[in-house]
Amino acid sequence: MLGGWLIRSVAVLMLFVWASDIGLGAGFFIAMYVVYIVGSSMNDIAGQMSGPVLTNDPRQRPVVQVWATIYAYFVPAIFSIISTVVFLPRHGNEFTVEMLSETAITYVACSFVFQILACVGVSRIDKPESFMHLSDKLAKAEVSVRDMWSLLTRNGPFQRYLVSGASDKLAQVVRSQAVISTLMWGILLGNMQLGSVLSLVAILPGILFAIFGARYNGKHGSKAATVTWAWISMILASLLTVFCLVVDMGSVLSSLPLAIVFFVVYLLMNGASMVVTVASGAMRADIIDYELDRSGKYLPAAVTATYNLIDQIISSLGATLALGAVALVGFTTVMPQPTDSPTTSILLMTLLLFFGLPILGWACTLFAMHGYQLTRTEMIEVQKRVADKKAELQAAEPATAAS
Numbered sequence: 114m115l116g117g118w119l120i121r122s123v124a125v126l127m128l129f130v131w132a133s134d135i136g137l138g139a140g141f142f143i144a145m146y147v148v149y150i151v152g153s154s155m156n157d158i159a160g161q162m163s164g165p166v167l168t169n170d171p172r173q174r175p176v177v178q179v180w181a182t183i184y185a186y187f188v189p190a191i192f193s194i195i196s197t198v199v200f201l202p203r204h205g206n207e208f209t210v211e212m213l214s215e216t217a218i219t220y221v222a223c224s225f226v227f228q229i230l231a232c233v234g235v236s237r238i239d240k241p242e243s244f245m246h247l248s249d250k251l252a253k254a255e256v257s258v259r260d261m262w263s264l265l266t267r268n269g270p271f272q273r274y275l276v277s278g279a280s281d282k283l284a285q286v287v288r289s290q291a292v293i294s295t296l297m298w299g300i301l302l303g304n305m306q307l308g309s310v311l312s313l314v315a316i317l318p319g320i321l322f323a324i325f326g327a328r329y330n331g332k333h334g335s336k337a338a339t340v341t342w343a344w345i346s347m348i349l350a351s352l353l354t355v356f357c358l359v360v361d362m363g364s365v366l367s368s369l370p371l372a373i374v375f376f377v378v379y380l381l382m383n384g385a386s387m388v389v390t391v392a393s394g395a396m397r398a399d400i401i402d403y404e405l406d407r408s409g410k411y412l413p414a415a416v417t418a419t420y421n422l423i424d425q426i427i428s429s430l431g432a433t434l435a436l437g438a439v440a441l442v443g444f445t446t447v448m449p450q451p452t453d454s455p456t457t458s459i460l461l462m463t464l465l466l467f468f469g470l471p472i473l474g475w476a477c478t479l480f481a482m483h484g485y486q487l488t489r490t491e492m493i494e495v496q497k498r499v500a501d502k503k504a505e506l507q508a509a510e511p512a513t514a515a516s
Contacts, residue, residue, distance in 0.1 A: 114159045114235075118228045120152025122221045129217035134210045150425050156228075157421045162413040163235045165398035166243050169496065175327035175335075178394035182323050182387055187316050188227070192220060198306050206305070206451060208291070247409040247502045261415045264404055271400045271416065273481040277339070278393060279423050280477030284470040286431030292449055293435050296463040299451030301362040311376070315383045326388030334489025335396035340482050342388040343475040349382035350475075354468045363455060386471070389478070399487050399495075406495045409502075438462055 124145045132141065164177050196216045204212035264271060287293060298308030330338040356375065365371045397416060405411045439449055442458040453459075487495075 114156050114228060114231060117152045117154070117156025117159065118224065121149055121156060122152070122224070124149035124152060125217050125221055129210075130214045133214060146429075150429075154418075154421055154425060157424070158414060158418045160231060161397075161417040161421065163238065164394065165401045165413050165416075166238050169398075169402055169499075172331040174395045174398045175330035175338075175391055178330075178391045178398075179320075179323045179327045181394055182390050183316075183320055185390075186319055186387065190316060192223070194310065195219065197308070198310070201305070208448065244411055244413070246411050247405060247499070247506060256410070256412060256415060260408070260410045260412060261419075263408055264410075264412055264415055265419065268400065268404055268407065270403060270485055270487045271419075273485045274393075274396055274400055275420065275423060276481040277478040278420060279427055280474040280481075281389070281393070281471075282424055282427045282474075283431055283434075284472075284474035286428050287435050287466050287470050290432060290435040292439055292444075293463065293466050295449045295451055296439065296459055297467050300449060300453050300455050300459060301357075301463060302366060303363060304366060305451040307366070311379070315380050318380050318384050319387045322384030323387050323391050326391045329388070330392050330395055332489075334487075334492065335392045335399055336482055336485050336488055338392035339389055339396065340479060342385050342392065343478045343482075346382060346385040346389060347472050347475045349378055349385060350468045350472050353378050353382060354464055354472075357460070357464055357468075362460065389475070396487070399492050402492070402499060403487055403495055406498050406502075435466065438466055 128142065128145050128149070132145075164181060165174075167177055168174060196212075200212050200216050200219075201208070203215075294308050295305065298311075299305035326338060326342065329341075333341075353375070356378070360371055365375050397420065401411070401413050401416050404416070439462070442456070442462045449459075
């Protein structure tokens with residue numbers, strides 16, 4: 114984790130501080146972005162596998178994911194507010210080199226503190242015996258290319274999970290791009306800082322939804338939670354899309370009834386999507402245990418590495434898609450600014466990216482879950498079989514050592 118953090122931080126500082134305004138061109142940007150991806154992958158793969166290793170209890174895993182989801186929503190929201198409410202107004206409400214440099218330095222310094230806390234948090238489970246297989250000696254935890262290939266080609270639930278995760282991630286990444294936030298909150302609604310404040314306000318109901326979602330997940334299983342709340346998220350996003358098409362977006366903030374309707378439905382949609390996120394994290398842990406039962410191999414790193422690779426590809430594609438989309442509505446030489454005037458083309462493109470892509474992502478999730486077999490009942494059986502196999506191996510090892 115520390116090695117990945119260091120590589121990623123150097124890339125960020127090179128891009129936004131040390132070499133941001135000396136005209137090195139697109140080649141330099143691409144090279145530094147590749148370095149950033151390498152560090153990010155190292156850091157994320159190590160960090161994301163800690164959750165499944167912490168506990169194999171299907172009832173506890175959603176709770177672990179609740180705290181991970183709260184952190185994933187709360188911390189970025191805080192820093193987004195810092196950048197848009199503190200740094201952005203300080204630089205004329207424009208994304209200048211100086212503004213981005215100040216933001217980057219702050220983010221890197223704070224991320225180091227969080228990284229140290231992460232290392233302390235995983236120290237208890239960061240031991241070889243936490244990664245034992247069932248098909249080899251208990252002391253061994255090696256993973257071969259053949260093991261990883263078997264995971265990718267023979268684990269059907271994992272394949273369906275990747276389809277679901279990729280579609281949801283693309284929608285999430287595009288909607289979270291700063292340029293899309295500028296279109297939605299700055300140009301259409303007329304208050305750039307509102308988006309960041311609303312993200313923070315959404316944390317409290319989001320936490321309540323996440324806690325409820327964890328209980329729902331523990332009672333009904335990850336598949337049932339994903340399907341139910343993906344449907345709810347789709348319906349709420351569709352209602353918001355129709356609302357934004359029918360009303361004058363510029364008048365929403367000046368009309369109390371319109372503002373209440375918009376913000377209530379928006380907060381409900383965020384809460385519902387958070388339940389899907391909680392279920393997704395618990396589902397990833399279920400897949401790791403299913404693979405342990407299926408092949409005898411404990412592969413948390415392989416599962417998280419594959420997911421992370423797709424995550425990085427989707428993140429890059431999402432940024433490209435967002436920039437290409439705003440270019441289609443006229444922003445070919447400059448980035449959208451909160452002071453720009455709204456147009457019909459901006460409205461339609463913003464709604465397509467802000468609500469349309471998430472709807473498509475949830476639809477793909479529902480399609481992928483159609484044949485997903487790891488229900489709550491099946492996962493109980495998986496855990497029983499894994500426990501029995503571990504008990505047999507532990508009983509056999511003393512006998513082997515004695516002989």
